[in-house]
Amino acid sequence: MIAESNLGELSARVVIMRRDATGAVVPMCGVGEAGLADSSAVLVAPTSVSHEVLRAIQRSSVPDECAGNPWFDQHRALVFIEGCCVVDGHELHYDEGFGVYTVEGE
Template sequence: MTGGGNELAELSVRVVLYHRNQDGELSPVYPDSDDLLESATVLAAPINVPAAVVRALLDSEVPADFAEDPWLNRHRVLAFTNGRCRVAGYELRYHDKFGVYASEET
């Protein structure tokens, strides 16, 4: 018997969600708030997204502006164009009511 149940352990990453407009400019999903944490969430695998998505985001850099902020220093950025972005072979979608969810790329 091998040790532990690590394969079943929840894996998570903190992200700040942005919308990318047609000009490539980013704005938080809740632009009326002065607090970026209002546009933040935690993605957990396998509950919200596949583990490959969480691992890819954990491997990405924390933005320099976030690294200096004690509230955001573990957050990554997810930028959605038309409610979609791609991470680790999965298409992530954002919906105001349902949040972030993944569908496998074909």
């Protein structure tokens, strides 16, 4: 879900996902509902990522793992492969210490 504040900030709830050794998409941290909770984040524009990136995230679908769960049914998935995820042509990066970010100018 994207929310807009009176300050022009946008926010989006996401679940940070990765591909496991079998190729399945799984939460970055753990498994099941606990893994979804541990892998969830709120991205804020323009602080975390740009408004354009958040709008692209909003256009993506809610993953099946989240759709049937009232705690996560507004979350979108960001699937990272080797620390990178592309959303509508924008390259996002993930680092355990920094979380999700973009490199200025991307």
